[in-house]
Every structure is written in C-alpha cells, then in structure tokens.
Amino acid sequence: MTTTDIRPHTPVEDRPTAADRPIRVLSFRQRLSRWDVKVSPYLYISPFFILFAIVGLFPIGFTAVISFQEWDLIRNSGTFVGFDQYAWILNDPKFWVALRNTFSIFLLSTVPQLLLAVFIAAMLDRNIRAKTFWRMSVLLPFVMAPVAVALIFSNMFGDVHGLVNNALSTIGLDPIAWHKDPFWSHVAIATMVNFRWTGYNALILLAAMQAVPREYYEAATVDGAGAFRQFVSITLPSLRPTLIFVIITSTIGGLQIFDEPRMFDNTGEGGPAQQWLTITLYLYNIGWGEFNFGRAAALAWILFIIIVVIGLANLLITRRLVRDEGGRGVKMPRRARKDTAR
Amino acid sequence: MNARALRRVGLIAGVATTSALVLAGCAGGGNQGGTGAEGEKVTLTIATFNNFGYTDEFLQKYEDANPNVTIVHNKAAESGDARKNFFQKLGKGGLADIEAVEVDWLSEAMQYSDLLAPVPDDLKGRWLDWKEKAATDPEGNLIGYGTDIGPQAICYRSDLFEAAGLPSEPAEVEALFDGDWNNYFDVADQYREASGKAMIDSANSVLQGIVNQIEYTYDKPDGSVIATSNPEIADAYKSVVERAVPNSAYSAQWGDDWIASFQGDDFATVLCPGWMQGIISGYAPDQKNWKIANTFPNGGGNWGGSYLTIPANGKNVKEAQKLAEWLSAPEQQVEAFVNVGAFPSQVDAYENADLQGYVNDYYNGAKTGEIGADRAEAVTVLPFKSANYFKYHDALQNAVNRVFDKSESEDAAWKTWVAEVEAF
Numbered sequence: 144m145t146t147t148d149i150r151p152h153t154p155v156e157d158r159p160t161a162a163d164r165p166i167r168v169l170s171f172r173q174r175l176s177r178w179d180v181k182v183s184p185y186l187y188i189s190p191f192f193i194l195f196a197i198v199g200l201f202p203i204g205f206t207a208v209i210s211f212q213e214w215d216l217i218r219n220s221g222t223f224v225g226f227d228q229y230a231w232i233l234n235d236p237k238f239w240v241a242l243r244n245t246f247s248i249f250l251l252s253t254v255p256q257l258l259l260a261v262f263i264a265a266m267l268d269r270n271i272r273a274k275t276f277w278r279m280s281v282l283l284p285f286v287m288a289p290v291a292v293a294l295i296f297s298n299m300f301g302d303v304h305g306l307v308n309n310a311l312s313t314i315g316l317d318p319i320a321w322h323k324d325p326f327w328s329h330v331a332i333a334t335m336v337n338f339r340w341t342g343y344n345a346l347i348l349l350a351a352m353q354a355v356p357r358e359y360y361e362a363a364t365v366d367g368a369g370a371f372r373q374f375v376s377i378t379l380p381s382l383r384p385t386l387i388f389v390i391i392t393s394t395i396g397g398l399q400i401f402d403e404p405r406m407f408d409n410t411g412e413g414g415p416a417q418q419w420l421t422i423t424l425y426l427y428n429i430g431w432g433e434f435n436f437g438r439a440a441a442l443a444w445i446l447f448i449i450i451v452v453i454g455l456a457n458l459l460i461t462r463r464l465v466r467d468e469g470g471r472g473v474k475m476p477r478r479a480r481k482d483t484a485r
Numbered sequence: 486m487n488a489r490a491l492r493r494v495g496l497i498a499g500v501a502t503t504s505a506l507v508l509a510g511c512a513g514g515g516n517q518g519g520t521g522a523e524g525e526k527v528t529l530t531i532a533t534f535n536n537f538g539y540t541d542e543f544l545q546k547y548e549d550a551n552p553n554v555t556i557v558h559n560k561a562a563e564s565g566d567a568r569k570n571f572f573q574k575l576g577k578g579g580l581a582d583i584e585a586v587e588v589d590w591l592s593e594a595m596q597y598s599d600l601l602a603p604v605p606d607d608l609k610g611r612w613l614d615w616k617e618k619a620a621t622d623p624e625g626n627l628i629g630y631g632t633d634i635g636p637q638a639i640c641y642r643s644d645l646f647e648a649a650g651l652p653s654e655p656a657e658v659e660a661l662f663d664g665d666w667n668n669y670f671d672v673a674d675q676y677r678e679a680s681g682k683a684m685i686d687s688a689n690s691v692l693q694g695i696v697n698q699i700e701y702t703y704d705k706p707d708g709s710v711i712a713t714s715n716p717e718i719a720d721a722y723k724s725v726v727e728r729a730v731p732n733s734a735y736s737a738q739w740g741d742d743w744i745a746s747f748q749g750d751d752f753a754t755v756l757c758p759g760w761m762q763g764i765i766s767g768y769a770p771d772q773k774n775w776k777i778a779n780t781f782p783n784g785g786g787n788w789g790g791s792y793l794t795i796p797a798n799g800k801n802v803k804e805a806q807k808l809a810e811w812l813s814a815p816e817q818q819v820e821a822f823v824n825v826g827a828f829p830s831q832v833d834a835y836e837n838a839d840l841q842g843y844v845n846d847y848y849n850g851a852k853t854g855e856i857g858a859d860r861a862e863a864v865t866v867l868p869f870k871s872a873n874y875f876k877y878h879d880a881l882q883n884a885v886n887r888v889f890d891k892s893e894s895e896d897a898a899w900k901t902w903v904a905e906v907e908a909f
Contacts, residue, residue: 216577217597235908297741304745322740323890409739411881415886416893431569433876434593 162204203447210440221437222233228441238442241425242449244329248404248421249397251333258391259337260344261382265374267345268352275425278349281342292335293406300331300407322408328419335403340396344389351385352378387461394457399423422446524746528555530581531812534567536560536763537585537632537791538806538821539812554804564589564791573870576600577586580796582805583812586629588790590867590904591619598622602795602802608810615867616830620792623856629792630813633827635758636860637694637786640765640848644774645753649679655851658778666695669782673732676753686752687743688725688889689882691732694756695721697786700866703877703906712877713903722881726888726895737882744768756781758788758856759828766847777851785863790830828857835861873909878906 169177210228212221232238267277284292300321301305308318321331355378363373401423405411412428413420426446430439533539544556561567564587571590574580575597586594594601603626609617612631620629639662643653651672652661661672676684685691696702699721703712712718730736734752735743746752747768755765757777765775793809795802811817815834821827822840834840835858843854884902887893893901 144588155573217572217600219576231908252514276500301741301745303735304741305742320890323892403543410737412883415736415883418892434572 148427152153168478200266206440206443209436210444212437214436214440216434216436224437229445231438232442233447237417237420237425238422238445241420241422244325244404244413244417244419245398245400245421245423247325248329248332248336248400248419249394251329252336252400253390253393253397255333256337256341256344256393257386259341260348260389261379261386263345263460264348264352265378267349268378271423278346281345283342284338285340285343287339289339289402290406292339293403296331296335296338296403297407322414323418325416325418328407332400332403336400340393344393347389348352348382348385351382355381361380391457391461394453398446398453401427410413422449524754525905526553526555527801528557529583529801529805529808529810530557530559531583531585531709531793532559532561532567532570532581533585533791534561534564534587535760536825536827538824538827540824543817543820547808551807568593576798577794578798580799582795582799582801583809584794584796585632586794588619588792588793588870589875591629591708591792592874593872594794595620595622596872598626598628600797601628601795602799602806603628605806605810611813611815611832612830613832613861615864616790617871618867629794630809631790631822631830632793632813632818633759633789634830634861635760635787635827636857636864637756637758637781637788638856638860639778639780640755640757640762640775641778642750642753642772642774643776643849645680645682645750646676649676651676651679653776655776655778658776659780659827661780662780662782666691667728667781670724670728670732673728677732681733682753683734683751684753685729685733685757686746687735687738688729688885689737690756691729691733692721692725692882692885693788694782694786695725697788697868698783698866699868701869703874704871706869706871710906712906715864718881719899722884722899723895725885726898730885730889733889736886747772756786756788756868759822759826759853760789761872762845762848762853763826771809773849775848777845777848777853777856779856779859781860781863784865785860785862787861792799822854822857824859826853828861876905876909 198453203253209221211223211225212228213224214221267274267281271277300308302308302318302320302322305321308321312318319327321327359372359377363377368376402420404413404419404421405427407419408414411424412432413424422442423446425441426442429435429442490719503522531539539558541558544558548554548556559581561570567585568587568590571580571584571586575594599622608630609627613634616631616634617627620631621627639658641658646658646891647653652658662669673684676682696718699717701711702718703714704710734746737743747765755761757765762777769775793813795805795809812908813831815829815831815837818827818831819830819834819837819840822829822834823843826845829835829840840854840858841852845851845853880902884893884898887901888895
C-alpha cells in the first residue's frame, strides 16, 4: 500500500532534473512495483473480461458470422448469403406478431407488478407483527423454478378443465379462452411473471423505503399530513432512483420472457396463431426446432439491436428523471430547505 | 427442464465414453449374442426416450450373456429432447453408442446418413419392408435397426357408445367403422346427434391419420414442393375441418385439457397405435370401459415408431452393432411389447406365440398382439417424409387448430398456411 502511495509522486519530483534520468537506474524491485501500480488493476479485473470475451464476446461475434450464412449445425459449415436471413426475418409476419406479443406481455407484467410491489412494500414498511415472516413469504415465489411456476399456472389456466375457468363458471361468468385469445393468453403469462417477480421487487423497494429517514415522517405527522399524503410526498419521491433500477431490470427481463410462454402449452410453439409467441421463443424454435441456425442468428442480432435501442431510451429517460444516480439528489434539496427553514 | 435433461445425458455419455476402452478393430465378426472377441471390458451406452420397454432386468440378460459388456441406459423424457441432443452432437462426439431415433425426425437424420454406421447386410429383411425403406439412404445403406411401429386401431369407450345407442361390442364396432373416413365421420355425426357430445378426441389426430395414408404429401423425393397444390392434402384439410372439427372434443392432443379429459366423458374414440394403448390406460387407470376395435378408416395406418442408430464416430461401433442387433431381434422386441406395448416391426415377431397370445386386461381382454399384427398387415402406403415434412405438417396442424379455435375461417386458415409454406 505504501508503494502505491509514494510511487506516483516520484516521477513528478524527478521531472525538473530530467538530465539525471539516464543515470538513475531502477532496480528490478522498483521496476516490479512500478508495473504493480500500472498493470495490476487491469490484472485484477481481467478475469471478468477474459471470461466475458470467451463466453460473451466470442459467441456474439460468431453469431454475427453465422447470421450471414445458411448454416448446417451438424457439418459445421455454411454458405454465405449476405443479408438474406435478416430480410427473411423482417418480412416474416410471425416476427412482427412476436414483437407485438413481447411488448404486450412486457407491459402487462411490468406495470401491475410495480404498482403491486410498491403497495406491498409500503404495507411491509409499517409496524406489523412477524415482520421477517411476511418479508420471507413475499420472496417465496421467487425461489420457485420458473418452469415449475409455469407448469402449475398453465394447468390453472386450462381452457376447459382449468381451475380459473372452473371458478369463473361457478360464479356464473363465461369461461375465458386463455389459449385462443391473444390478449387473455398474455394476461395469463403476465400473471406467471408477476407471481414470480412482484415479491422480489417489493423487497428491493422495501429496502429503499427503510432508508428514508424517519424524521421526515415525524415532521409530516406534526404538520398534520395523513398516511396517504406522506406516502405520495415523502415515500414515492425518495423511491425514485430505486424505482428506476427496478424498471430497468424488469425491462431487460420482460424482453427475454421465455420459460412462461414456452410452458404455456404442450407444444411450446407459442400457439396455433402465434397468440403468445415471444421473440426469444421464436428464436429458440427457429434454432432448436427447425435447426435453422442462420435465421436464428439473424433474429438474435435483431433482438440484440432492439434491446440496445430500448436500453439507450431507458438511459435517456433515467438521466432526465434523476440527475444524481446515488439517490441523494432527491433528498438533498429537501434537507437544505429544512435547514434554511430551521 | 430440457437443458437439465441434456446435461444429464451429456454427462453420463461423456463419462461412459472416456472410461470405455478403445476397442475398434479388435472385435471380429462375432456371431449374434456371442461373447466379445477377447473379452475386453466395454461400456456401451444406449440413449432412448419415453419408454422403449428396456428394463434393467431385460438389459441384464445381455450383460449375462456377454460378461465383458456393461450397459448404461439413458432415458430422455421425450423424443423432442432426444432430437435436440442428437443433432447437437451428431458428427462431433458425445452421443451414446446407440441412439434411438423417432420416425418423426428420422428424415432429418437421414440427411446425415454418412455419419451413422450402416446395419450389416445380413440383417436386411428382418423388418417390414416399409420400415426398412424409410431408413435406407439413396446409396442403399440401411442406417436404423427398427424397434417398434404404430399400427393404428380404434380405441373406444363402450359405455358411451351404448349410451348413444351405438353398438358397443368390438365385433359390432369393427363392422360399424369398416369403411372410409366419411363413414367414420358419419358415425361421429350420429354419436353427436344422440349424445350432444364429440366422439373424436382431437381433430389433429384425424389429420395425422389421413395424412399418414398419403404417399406424397408435402414434397417429393426430387425436392419439388407440392404441399399447397396437392389435391389430396387439400381434400384432407377440407374433410378434417368440415367433418372432424365439429365432432372433436379438442383440436390437438397432449394438452393439459386433453389429458385431464380422460377422467371424464368428453370423447369416445381415440385413434390408437400400440403405444397409445399404454397412454390411455396410464391417463385413465380407473376407467374400465375402453375397448379396441380391430379396424381403421380407409385401410391401415401407421403412426410413430422408432429406430436404433449407431453414430459412426463412436468408440465401440462393433460392440454397439452387436447390442443393437440383439435389442432389435424379434424375441427381444416381443418382450418390450409385453413390457410397454411397443409393437414389433420385425416380421418374425408376428408369428411369436407370446405376441399372438397376449391379452390386455385393461381393454377387456382384447388380444392386442393379434390386433397389432392385423393392423400392421393392413398398412399399404409408406408416406414419403422429407426433412421438411415436420415443418409443413406442423403448420397445417396449426391451421386446423385455428379453425377449431374459431380464430380463422376455413379459407383464411388455409391461406395463412399457404403463405407460411411459401415463406419456408
């Protein structure tokens, strides 16, 4: 540690007497410690990048190569076809339906999920008995394997013998065509996603809520603000940076929804009229159903570009909403205001 | 689930191949069931799916006769998992010494017949003609040891037939269904008028049944695509949509609803290959009224069946061939039939007393062995299935599903299918 403190200064001190430099010979140990300063940080972070290059960058690059070919997986060879695969995907009506479904399921899952998560977090933030029990219970669905969740829910959402439709007909409502109507199939799949992720998001939001200084609430109570007003004026603004984190993670997850639609019926093809075909599911079916890896690679790249575009949009919106990503930006002016008021 | 199954298979196969000794060349042309050349220890891996009827005791017999051989049997949950694993590793390594291939994706595997070890010439003729022909490549190499076939009969619920005023004894029902598909649909209409319910379990099983009786369905051996212009396919679609859909309880099989309905009375008939008999008794163990009619609309029909293949780059090709030869011998296949109902594809098996005398108690004492042999004989058409067959057929099934779901009209669903086929 001491070397790291001293080392950077020496060249600066030496600079005026530049003529001395050729005479000054660094010992091997000195040289070593110089390298230590310069190289070791890179060395320490290199495992990630080396690993990323092998399992991340290389596959991405190789996918790009394959996407310009008519690829034969078994013989590991292909013929170059230019942008044909991309053109085929973009001309394919199924692709656009899959895109629609992906966004529809994404919206249907993210919006109610976040509303519910905020509500649950607010409830857990109050003084309730057996706090740990409730908090753990909320996280329980997250521990379940997605495929298990999907299997159970798919059974519940059966068109004829499903639990939900049986309940609906018992109370005199028409059964819902879960596997026929695109909208209702999206609702069913979004329910599975929500079941799994609401608790997780609620816990993250709860952590953020607990970081809000209690004095604010005390002061607000003294000022005569009710619970709802306190929630809207204190809790929500303090949650903003956390909410943005949660929104970004759900966006990434939402665009990659796969397990739930795949398990929604026995074929895993997204429905006879592609009612619940998502992009990742389509990608999988082209690759591992038809073994058409050229097309699958092209679709993978299109999905990659879509996610990059949405990621950039997210970044812009995030920048607008919170300038200070540490989360103090929202609170500081408040404290400052209070200080001046005092 | 899939990934885990694959990993498991891969792991076991990997361990097996690394621990096995390199044997190539030292096992001479041993006789059937004979011991390995110098008695060198070999571990042979077999990969199957669903249930081939290869129990541990069954495989033990081969190990007893060949003390140098240890058999490791990996089962994939279903044929789709096996298919992914097969094509992922074919030509590269990591496959089992013996890999089971289902007839549905046999044509895809046939594209790579050069990567599979051919069946020795002296075994040709062991299987039914059409069973062998489907696994023979243009160079004349037979690359699959046939295991089972799926000759179709009709399984029906005698109590529901009786309630609808139809005859209910197998002999009477055979006479009732004796005829073409229109006759079958006429009975279904009658049943619906009497009971108000659907007789057929699923519209797509009917499509499957009809299409499996057409020689050239979606494309021809020369590569020309006839899918959308083939009048036989257009007729099949028309009759399925117009006559089978109104009489079917579900559009497709294997869904949660379809499986659950075996507990109820949603339908009264299922087109019934040998392996389906086991599935019905599995889903409805307490239902005592299932019977089998030894007949099938418009002659015979085959649905499903499998082969054993041997990847040519395996470590123990010679030993694997001997094991595959033993497994697919008539006697062994009859035993598998008794175990799980997988109906033999070997000609000699049909003369076997165990098969002929086999009585299935679940189906009220039906002689399923004899029925299967009859039904296999009735199969006259071998449908040509190219590597793209599955894609076309799957899309056509979806068209039927859309009509069934009322999400598209008959014409619209057909047009969507035509557009899909053209996009392939």
